[in-house]
Amino acid sequence: MSRFTLSRRIQALPPYLFAELDRKKQEVRARGMDIIDLGVGDPDHPTPGFIVNRMKREAAVPANHQYPSYEGLPEFRAAAAKWYGERFGVSLDPANEVVALIGSKEGIAHFPLAFVNPGDVVLVPDPGYPVYHIATMFSGGKSHFMPLKRENGFLPQLDRIPARVLAKAKILFINYPNNPTSAVADRSFYRKVLAFAEEHDLVVAHDVAYTEIYFDGVKPMSILELPGSKKRCIEFHSLSKTYNMTGWRIGFAVGNPELVGGLGKVKTNVDSGVFQAIQCAGIAALESGEEAADAIRKTYQERRDVLLPGLRSLGLDPVTPRATFYVWIPVPKGYTSSSFCEHLLTRAGIVTTPGNGFGASGEGYIRMALTKEKGRIREAIERIRKIGF
Numbered sequence: 001m002s003r004f005t006l007s008r009r010i011q012a013l014p015p016y017l018f019a020e021l022d023r024k025k026q027e028v029r030a031r032g033m034d035i036i037d038l039g040v041g042d043p044d045h046p047t048p049g050f051i052v053n054r055m056k057r058e059a060a061v062p063a064n065h066q067y068p069s070y071e072g073l074p075e076f077r078a079a080a081a082k083w084y085g086e087r088f089g090v091s092l093d094p095a096n097e098v099v100a101l102i103g104s105k106e107g108i109a110h111f112p113l114a115f116v117n118p119g120d121v122v123l124v125p126d127p128g129y130p131v132y133h134i135a136t137m138f139s140g141g142k143s144h145f146m147p148l149k150r151e152n153g154f155l156p157q158l159d160r161i162p163a164r165v166l167a168k169a170k171i172l173f174i175n176y177p178n179n180p181t182s183a184v185a186d187r188s189f190y191r192k193v194l195a196f197a198e199e200h201d202l203v204v205a206h207d208v209a210y211t212e213i214y215f216d217g218v219k220p221m222s223i224l225e226l227p228g229s230k231k232r233c234i235e236f237h238s239l240s241k242t243y244n245m246t247g248w249r250i251g252f253a254v255g256n257p258e259l260v261g262g263l264g265k266v267k268t269n270v271d272s273g274v275f276q277a278i279q280c281a282g283i284a285a286l287e288s289g290e291e292a293a294d295a296i297r298k299t300y301q302e303r304r305d306v307l308l309p310g311l312r313s314l315g316l317d318p319v320t321p322r323a324t325f326y327v328w329i330p331v332p333k334g335y336t337s338s339s340f341c342e343h344l345l346t347r348a349g350i351v352t353t354p355g356n357g358f359g360a361s362g363e364g365y366i367r368m369a370l371t372k373e374k375g376r377i378r379e380a381i382e383r384i385r386k387i388g389f
């Protein structure tokens with residue numbers, strides 16, 4: 001032990017499962033092999049021009065060079081509330097039911113700090129976005145993992161959660177449309193979640209980063225559409241995926257004013273809000289971004305419609321995404337998540353993500369992202385055909 005020994009909370013971080021794969025990726029690249037990276041969930045197209053232009057203008061305005069207000073510009077919060085009204089029919093008070101975030105990851109990571117005490121339990125989907133578990137750990141809480149299984153439509157079986165766990169549980173994290181499984185939840189699931197949360201006095205924290213990346217014209221819903229949901233729900237929304245803005249770091253949380261306020265208290269003490277010029281660009285996106293979002297959805301849907309039949313022609317059995325830009329694929333017989341990823345990488349130069357990186361229940365799957373052009377996706381399919389498995 002020295003002064004430089006990492007804190008117990010950092011030491012307790014889950015092992016980084018991709019280190020070996022990262023090393024192999026370097027090796028494959030060094031061999032001069034052409035790599036098709038379907039690993040990262042980061043849009044490959046640029047942010048729409050009108051958003052960039054708004055940012056350019058606002059960056060030159062001196063008032064934007066000062067500290068922003070912690071909770072977000074009133075105009076940004078009003079734009080977010082208006083967007084929620086138009087998209088979901090949910091009415092929100094911009095004054096106390098909306099807070100701007102430095103990307104929704106920031107809000108999700110800080111939220112448990114506001115409500116979780118050491119010993120409290122947080123219900124976390126498995127597989128899932130790793131931040132729910134890590135934020136729980138950082139706040140001294142304990143994650144209880146809820147397996148998401150194909151036979152249940154990748155929805156958690158709430159009635160399987162033991163009573164002794166529920167007695168200590170405080171927050172229920174859900175995420176639909178879901179990363180990594182691409183599953184979408186319907187109204188009856190949200191009704192069940194809300195009734196369950198009422199029964200066990202839970203807070204529902206819903207990660208809705210992908211509500212706008214939907215296919216076939218079927219729009220996913222917000223849990224806040226349900227009557228009474230504002231009593232115990234908060235939703236984390238993001239401009240990242242909807243408008244190709246992952247690098248900008250802007251999102252927002254909405255819902256119950258005490259939950260939004262608690263998150264705001266943490267933020268007031270650790271960050272100083274979002275650069276105002278970015279908030280102004282965010283307003284432009286929320287007010288005038290529908291056409292751009294439509295084009296983005298169309299791009300991913302076209303890619304999905306190349307990748308899915310391609311994978312099936314290889315004898316694989318992928319889940320058909322109705323939303324998100326991910327494809328969740330069971331590995332063939334004789335492989336694990338890691339060994340199949342390694343096979344695709346070292347033999348075909350195709351980068352994918354092993355499902356166990358999202359939790360123990362992700363074992364037996366890999367994830368491909370639809371973040372490459374159709375031609376590259378076709379090429380990936382042909383390479384897999386050639387190497388076999």
Ligand SMILES: *Cc1c(COP(=O)(O)O)cnc(C)c1O
Pocket residue numbers: 041102103104105106129175179207209237238239240241246249250251
């Ligand atoms: C991308 C992503 C986010 C976070 O996006 P931000 O860029 O931080 O807004 C949140 N949740 C899930 C499941 C994601 O995939």
